[in-house]
Amino acid sequence: MNWFDQIHHIGPAFALLLGAGVVMGADLVRPGRAPILSLTLLSLLAGFAWAIWQVLAGTNGPAISGAVVVDEFALFFTFLLIGVTAAVVIVTAEGLSRAEPRPEFFALLLTAAGSMVLLAQAQDLIAIFVFLETTSVSQFVLAGIARDDRSSEAGLKYLLAGAVAAAVLLYGFAFLFGLSGTTSLDGIATFVSSNAGGTELALVFGFVLVAAGLGFKMSIAPFQAWVPDVYEGAPTTVTSFLSVASKAAGFAVALRLFYTGLGGADTFIAEHWAALFAVLAGASMTFGNAAAILQTNVKRLLAYSSIAQAGNVAVGLAAVAASGAAGPSAVLFFLATYAATNLGAFFCVIVVSERIGSERLADYAGLIRRSPAVAVVLLLCLLSLTGIPPTAGFLAKLYVFNSAVQTGIDWMVILVAVAVLNSAVSAFYYLRWARTMVLDDPVDETPFRATAPVQGLLGLAAFGVLFFGLAPSSLLQAAQRAAANLL
Amino acid sequence: MLTVFLLLPLVGALTVLTLPRDNEGNARWVALFYSVLTFIMSVAIFIRFDPDNPGYQFVDRFEWIQGGDTGFTVQYALGVDGLSAPLVLLTGLLSLAAVLVSWNIDLRPKQYFAWLLVLETAVAGVFLSLDLIQFFFFWELELLPMYMLISIWGSGRPRYSAMKFLLFTMGGSAFMLVGFLVLGLSAGTFDIAVLATEAGRPLDAVIPLSVVFWLVMAAFLVKLPVIPVHTWLPDAHTDAPTAVSVMLAGVLLKMGGYGILRIALPIMPDQARDFGVVLAIIAAASVIWGAILTLQQRDLKRLVAYSSVSHMGYVLLGVSALGAVGLSGAALQMFTHGTITGLLFIVVGLIYDRTHTRQISDMSGLLHRMPVLGVVMIIAGLASLGLPALSGFVAEFTVFAGTIQAHPAATIIAVFGVVLAAGYILWAVQRVFTGPPDERWTGLTDAREWWEYTAMASMLIFIVGVGVYPRLLTDVIESGVEPIALLVQAVA
Numbered sequence: 001m002n003w004f005d006q007i008h009h010i011g012p013a014f015a016l017l018l019g020a021g022v023v024m025g026a027d028l029v030r031p032g033r034a035p036i037l038s039l040t041l042l043s044l045l046a047g048f049a050w051a052i053w054q055v056l057a058g059t060n061g062p063a064i065s066g067a068v069v070v071d072e073f074a075l076f077f078t079f080l081l082i083g084v085t086a087a088v089v090i091v092t093a094e095g096l097s098r099a100e101p102r103p104e105f106f107a108l109l110l111t112a113a114g115s116m117v118l119l120a121q122a123q124d125l126i127a128i129f130v131f132l133e134t135t136s137v138s139q140f141v142l143a144g145i146a147r148d149d150r151s152s153e154a155g156l157k158y159l160l161a162g163a164v165a166a167a168v169l170l171y172g173f174a175f176l177f178g179l180s181g182t183t184s185l186d187g188i189a190t191f192v193s194s195n196a197g198g199t200e201l202a203l204v205f206g207f208v209l210v211a212a213g214l215g216f217k218m219s220i221a222p223f224q225a226w227v228p229d230v231y232e233g234a235p236t237t238v239t240s241f242l243s244v245a246s247k248a249a250g251f252a253v254a255l256r257l258f259y260t261g262l263g264g265a266d267t268f269i270a271e272h273w274a275a276l277f278a279v280l281a282g283a284s285m286t287f288g289n290a291a292a293i294l295q296t297n298v299k300r301l302l303a304y305s306s307i308a309q310a311g312n313v314a315v316g317l318a319a320v321a322a323s324g325a326a327g328p329s330a331v332l333f334f335l336a337t338y339a340a341t342n343l344g345a346f347f348c349v350i351v352v353s354e355r356i357g358s359e360r361l362a363d364y365a366g367l368i369r370r371s372p373a374v375a376v377v378l379l380l381c382l383l384s385l386t387g388i389p390p391t392a393g394f395l396a397k398l399y400v401f402n403s404a405v406q407t408g409i410d411w412m413v414i415l416v417a418v419a420v421l422n423s424a425v426s427a428f429y430y431l432r433w434a435r436t437m438v439l440d441d442p443v444d445e446t447p448f449r450a451t452a453p454v455q456g457l458l459g460l461a462a463f464g465v466l467f468f469g470l471a472p473s474s475l476l477q478a479a480q481r482a483a484a485n486l487l
Numbered sequence: 488m489l490t491v492f493l494l495l496p497l498v499g500a501l502t503v504l505t506l507p508r509d510n511e512g513n514a515r516w517v518a519l520f521y522s523v524l525t526f527i528m529s530v531a532i533f534i535r536f537d538p539d540n541p542g543y544q545f546v547d548r549f550e551w552i553q554g555g556d557t558g559f560t561v562q563y564a565l566g567v568d569g570l571s572a573p574l575v576l577l578t579g580l581l582s583l584a585a586v587l588v589s590w591n592i593d594l595r596p597k598q599y600f601a602w603l604l605v606l607e608t609a610v611a612g613v614f615l616s617l618d619l620i621q622f623f624f625f626w627e628l629e630l631l632p633m634y635m636l637i638s639i640w641g642s643g644r645p646r647y648s649a650m651k652f653l654l655f656t657m658g659g660s661a662f663m664l665v666g667f668l669v670l671g672l673s674a675g676t677f678d679i680a681v682l683a684t685e686a687g688r689p690l691d692a693v694i695p696l697s698v699v700f701w702l703v704m705a706a707f708l709v710k711l712p713v714i715p716v717h718t719w720l721p722d723a724h725t726d727a728p729t730a731v732s733v734m735l736a737g738v739l740l741k742m743g744g745y746g747i748l749r750i751a752l753p754i755m756p757d758q759a760r761d762f763g764v765v766l767a768i769i770a771a772a773s774v775i776w777g778a779i780l781t782l783q784q785r786d787l788k789r790l791v792a793y794s795s796v797s798h799m800g801y802v803l804l805g806v807s808a809l810g811a812v813g814l815s816g817a818a819l820q821m822f823t824h825g826t827i828t829g830l831l832f833i834v835v836g837l838i839y840d841r842t843h844t845r846q847i848s849d850m851s852g853l854l855h856r857m858p859v860l861g862v863v864m865i866i867a868g869l870a871s872l873g874l875p876a877l878s879g880f881v882a883e884f885t886v887f888a889g890t891i892q893a894h895p896a897a898t899i900i901a902v903f904g905v906v907l908a909a910g911y912i913l914w915a916v917q918r919v920f921t922g923p924p925d926e927r928w929t930g931l932t933d934a935r936e937w938w939e940y941t942a943m944a945s946m947l948i949f950i951v952g953v954g955v956y957p958r959l960l961t962d963v964i965e966s967g968v969e970p971i972a973l974l975v976q977a978v979a
Contacts, residue, residue, distance in 0.1 A: 395552070401672065405669060414694070439635075
């Protein structure tokens with residue numbers, strides 16, 4: 001494999017990271033006058049095009065000494081992450097929500113996105129750890145970028161929590177490496193399935209540590225403590241990125257590690273992590289929903305809601321015993337539709353806070369009369385988060401629950417019952433928000449609207465929420481093909 | 488055809504909303520136009536329905552989620568059988584009446600009529616759905632207009648009552664959704680007809696079917712409602728505008744009974760048989776306790792509301808026997824209660840429009856001031872207490888005939904409900920309409936508007952018609968319940 005082939009295998013990420021450098025360099029050459037936004041979008045477009053090229057060329061298999069791999073699973077996340085990043089970049093360029101469209105902002109976004117793409121490709125413990133760190137470091141800075149107290153606090157909290165999580169993860173990796181003598185996921189899988197006597201306990205211990213470290217990224221309970229403060233304090237554009245892209249990357253690593261690295265459903269360890277994630281899923285959604293009910297700040301509400309939603313996704317992670325790849329494919333479908341839904345909701349919040357200067361739930365009173373378009377998109381997103389048909393959120397939950405029922409394990413079905421009852425609880429706060437927008441009288445009646453690019457994105461989010469709710473086939477099949485790579 | 492029927496009110500709602508803002512009074516005419524059209528369609532469906540043909544008719548379906556992708560199918564599927572055809576007719580009829588009795592609404596009429604029409608689509612969707620997911624969708628969709636209608640156009644404590652209604656129903660339906668998911672996902676299909684066959688029924692559900700049965704029943708029993716989960720009903724009724732009370736008592740409660748007959752019994756017949764006695768006990772308790780509560784009411788509208796609890800107990804009683812006769816009685820009772828209580832709420836609403844009080848003690852001798860309303864109220868009351876030749880008698884008699892052998896004790900207790908019903912109805916009529924005329928009410932007028940007459944007459948026709956000639960409905964209903972009865976008994 002020549003050097004270009006190696007680069008071709010990490011092409012999309014290469015384009016994004018190169019773009020980050022170009023953006024910073026351009027700002028050095030022509031301070032303040034460089035076409036930062038165009039360069040950023042160009043780099044995203046290049047990454048996108050390269051991913052298409054990989055698809056068309058049928059690129060497949062490992063590269064860089066087996067550290068990364070190109071497969072449909074990686075490509076699924078590549079497209080998802082590039083799309084999410086592009087949306088966040090466009091909103092940021094509008095100069096909304098305390099995040100000035102400065103070059104370092106875009107460069108950091110590109111770095112984070114590039115690292116996440118690599119994370120979805122990583123096949124090796126060391127690669128996973130390195131890319132996880134580059135992702136985290138970019139995001140620490142992004143969270144603290146607004147240079148005010150709230151933002152700095154958010155950045156610092158994220159940094160500290162992230163450092164602890166990284167340490168725990170590394171400790172877990174040390175166990176896996178120490179036992180198996182290899183850092184490659186395939187090698188670890190071989191070791192696990194050979195089931196060498198006497199190492200079970202140490203393996204389980206190592207994997208629990210890994211789950212804890214990744215739990216931070218996925219923001220599932222009990223590793224969620226940082227979420228509300230960081231989500232609230234960070235500029236909302238960054239929050240939207242964290243809640244969607246970072247979480248997706250976390251789940252991508254978890255799927256890769258547990259399905260590929262721990263040998264999938266057939267090994268003794270599968271039932272351990274199924275049980276562990278089932279408990280974490282139940283805890284996440286119950287805690288997230290209970291806390292979300294009490295919130296009066298919409299960003300904090302969405303923060304707790306994202307913890308609860310992560311619990312829903314984790315149900316799919318626990319459904320390892322389901323036939324085929326029902327669990328992982330449901331997770332992928334969920335993450336993709338959740339991206340559209342949650343970005344839509346956060347962008348609406350950005351538009352509204354920019355205009356009314358408030359993140360208080362009560363200030364959304366009568367939004368439907370002030371800005372009907374924004375209110376309707378937000379309503380759709382809230383319905384989708386609640387999981388009401390015919391929105392995509394409903395199907396996402398249905399698929400995840402289906403994978404749990406397919407396992408045929410009684411406590412998985414009980415988990416589904418817990419999840420559905422939790423959805424009913426979540427309806428309370430999502431729909432209360434909707435009610436405030438529709439029924440309450442606005443204090444201030446002046447109408448307002450989003451700028452054209454943001455309107456376009458909101459329209460796209462609404463379209464995604466409805467389209468994947470009504471015609472899920474294409475996305476679902478893509479998710480299934482991607483998930484099949486894990487087995 | 489059914490899709491058109493289902494979407495017609497929704498199109499009407501959108502049309503109403505697009506009316507120019509300065510001419511909101513036209514909203515009622517547009518709403519009337521669409522509800523008349525829907526009513527005509529519902530009559531057409533009922534007449535063209537062929538009782539000799541078992542199974543669903545006028546079916547519209549396509550697969551929404553293909554089984555190949557996921558291992559389970561979800562469909563958009565509409566159809567009517569002998570069980571749903573009368574309820575479709577009832578929906579068309581009561582929606583029309585609801586629009587008529589809302590003629591004088593002047594607070595945001597556009598929105599009001601739009602929600603009323605959306606409500607009609609949602610309720611019709613429940614009765615027409617042949618797929619559990621779709622059923623659930625319409626079941627939940629109905630909450631939205633109800634919440635809006637009660638909380639914006641209600642009186643008293645509308646927001647409290649609307650929220651209470653919402654929480655009770657959603658609480659129940661969350662359990663129902665768990666049940667549906669376990670049923671559908673373990674069987675690989677959400678098609679109600681397939682699930683109700685021997686082959687399609689999920690046998691090996693991981694959660695025992697007896698648990699699933701009660702999960703699903705939770706939603707239906709709250710909706711019906713039975714003691715002790717009935718407390719949302721009097722609040723919602725009392726604070727709702729007249730038209731919404733009519734819809735609530737007339738069709739929404741029937742969603743509960745319909746769900747039991749359409750989903751709980753055919754899909755889980757073993758469990759239904761196991762728990763038949765429990766259902767009978769709950770039913771008898773609802774009938775008697777509901778009637779006792781009714782006797783204590785001082786507010787005329789609350790009185791009618793509580794009487795619904797008692798009367799819907801008969802529906803459950805008919806179901807609990809699990810035989811063809813009891814089930815037809817239950818289905819018939821759903822229809823007749825819809826028309827009778829709908830009419831009672833209309834009259835109570837019209838009286839309230841004039842007196843601005845609903846306290847029974849404030850009224851006296853109203854028959855002198857409003858003879859037409861009084862006579863209609865008396866007829867509806869007599870029908871409600873089960874006077875022969877009116878429709879209530881036929882339904883209740885069939886219920887008792889169907890259950891006396893299966894659950895003699897519960898039936899005998901429930902028969903006393905009829906005595907109590909005679910008590911509360913006649914006592915209320917006596918207090919409100921007879922006695923010395925109160926001079927406060929001297930200036931009041933009787934019913935005189937065309938819409939008042941039309942609304943009352945449309946109900947009366949069905950009350951008297953079914954009472955005199957029950958076969959109008961029973962042929963159709965029997966064709967619908969017999970397959971269910973066979974299913975439940977076949978497994979024995």
